[in-house]
Amino acid sequence: MNERDIRQTHLTPDEVEAVAETSAALSEACREHVRSCADCAREVAELRRLSAALARLPLHEPAPGFGDRVMARVRLPVPWHRRLAASVRDRTAAGVAVAATLGALLAGTGLWAFRFPHLSPTVLASWLAGQAGDLLWQGTMAAGRFAYATGLTDLAGALQAELTLASAFAALATVSLVGVGALSVMIRLVRADTGALVRAR
Amino acid sequence: MSYRDSTDGELAGLARQGDERAARELVERFQRPVFSIVHRMVRDRELAEDLAQEAFVRTFNNLDRYDPSYKFSSWLFKIAYNLTVDHLRRKEVKTISIHGAPDAMTAERQEATSVTLESDEEAPDARLEALELADELERAIATLREDYRTAILLRHVEGRPYEEIADIMDIPLGTVKTYIFRARRQLRDELTDVYGAPDE
Numbered sequence: 001m002n003e004r005d006i007r008q009t010h011l012t013p014d015e016v017e018a019v020a021e022t023s024a025a026l027s028e029a030c031r032e033h034v035r036s037c038a039d040c041a042r043e044v045a046e047l048r049r050l051s052a053a054l055a056r057l058p059l060h061e062p063a064p065g066f067g068d069r070v071m072a073r074v075r076l077p078v079p080w081h082r083r084l085a086a087s088v089r090d091r092t093a094a095g096v097a098v099a100a101t102l103g104a105l106l107a108g109t110g111l112w113a114f115r116f117p118h119l120s121p122t123v124l125a126s127w128l129a130g131q132a133g134d135l136l137w138q139g140t141m142a143a144g145r146f147a148y149a150t151g152l153t154d155l156a157g158a159l160q161a162e163l164t165l166a167s168a169f170a171a172l173a174t175v176s177l178v179g180v181g182a183l184s185v186m187i188r189l190v191r192a193d194t195g196a197l198v199r200a201r
Numbered sequence: 202m203s204y205r206d207s208t209d210g211e212l213a214g215l216a217r218q219g220d221e222r223a224a225r226e227l228v229e230r231f232q233r234p235v236f237s238i239v240h241r242m243v244r245d246r247e248l249a250e251d252l253a254q255e256a257f258v259r260t261f262n263n264l265d266r267y268d269p270s271y272k273f274s275s276w277l278f279k280i281a282y283n284l285t286v287d288h289l290r291r292k293e294v295k296t297i298s299i300h301g302a303p304d305a306m307t308a309e310r311q312e313a314t315s316v317t318l319e320s321d322e323e324a325p326d327a328r329l330e331a332l333e334l335a336d337e338l339e340r341a342i343a344t345l346r347e348d349y350r351t352a353i354l355l356r357h358v359e360g361r362p363y364e365e366i367a368d369i370m371d372i373p374l375g376t377v378k379t380y381i382f383r384a385r386r387q388l389r390d391e392l393t394d395v396y397g398a399p400d401e
Binding site: 013014046047050051053054055056057058059060061062063066067069070071073074075076077078079082 | 216218219220224225228236240241246249253254257258261262264265335339354357358360378382385389392
């Protein structure tokens with residue numbers, strides 16, 4: 001096995017193991033030594049006995065359904081072509097949903113026009129625009145009344161008197177920086193790689 | 202294609218492409234070896250099931266990082282070993298018994314955490330003797346230091362080569378040899394009364 005004179009010393013643990021396992025790499029000198037050295041022969045015999053006993057130890061069995069429980073939690077990687085197919089399927093489904101909605105709208109409009117022939121599209125659009133205008137006007141008036149009643153109009157006036165061009169820019173810059181920072185944090189959180197937590201060194 | 206005839210590497214490759222049957226075949230192949238090692242380390246059946254299950258889940262959920270040049274079983278055992286060692290260090294489980302976990306205070310808990318030894322190959326007398334020897338051996342293994350225990354189980358129960366054990370346990374090859382040498386010495390000393398001297 002090595003340069004040293006095996007006849008003079010006992011076998012190393014590696015050599016004992018090689019003899020016990022009748023390794024092909026075993027040298028004739030080691031074999032010869034074991035035949036003539038009672039201590040080393042005993043070491044070899046004990047190792048063989050222990051190895052055999054350990055090899056005979058039964059494997060422990062997990063409870064039935066172990067595989068099912070594992071597979072229920074496993075998320076196997078999805079290859080790109082399957083992701084693409086799934087994406088196409090999703091887009092197709094979304095397209096069908098949009099088409100169905102538009103179809104329903106068109107059908108409803110047709111039915112309406114059939115039942116109320118005097119209501120032309122132009123008349124209907126004009127009526128809807130009038131309603132929206134009224135709603136906007138009423139909302140604006142309500143906001144004005146609220147601002148006047150709570151004193152917000154006085155506060156706005158005071159602020160306007162104090163506001164300079166420099167302070168306006170400073171406020172705008174601060175708000176922008178905070179917004180960009182918050183956006184960056186959110187993007188990092190979304191892209192966070194949870195798999196890195198696995199300790200597969 | 203027959204999944205049973207495929208190598209571990211081939212199955213891992215298929216599982217990496219999303220093939221669930223390949224993943225299931227790998228679970229079937231390795232559930233007993235992985236569970237056995239973990240169970241012998243933590244001595245608590247329920248906990249061993251949880252840890253073994255988590256090892257499989259982490260292995261499969263990170264298959265996109267698996268290097269096919271690396272042996273699949275080594276990767277799986279490495280994850281199982283790390284999970285178990287992390288758990289033992291957190292809980293600081295120091296002493297263990299074949300008849301139940303150290304924290305087993307009730308008879309039910311002792312039953313749940315004890316080791317069942319089975320062997321149906323021998324005749325009744327030989328079987329009884331084998332069971333007694335295996336029982337003593339399990340008891341002796343349970344007294345080993347956690348890293349000695351892992352090393353000798355991987356070597357002699359799982360038949361893993363030294364290099365692979367070093368890789369799984371993330372320690373130098375020389376350290377693995379030292380652990381196994383010391384573990385054998387300790388087991389031999391513990392079992393002297395049972396096995397007797399080789400010359401007897």
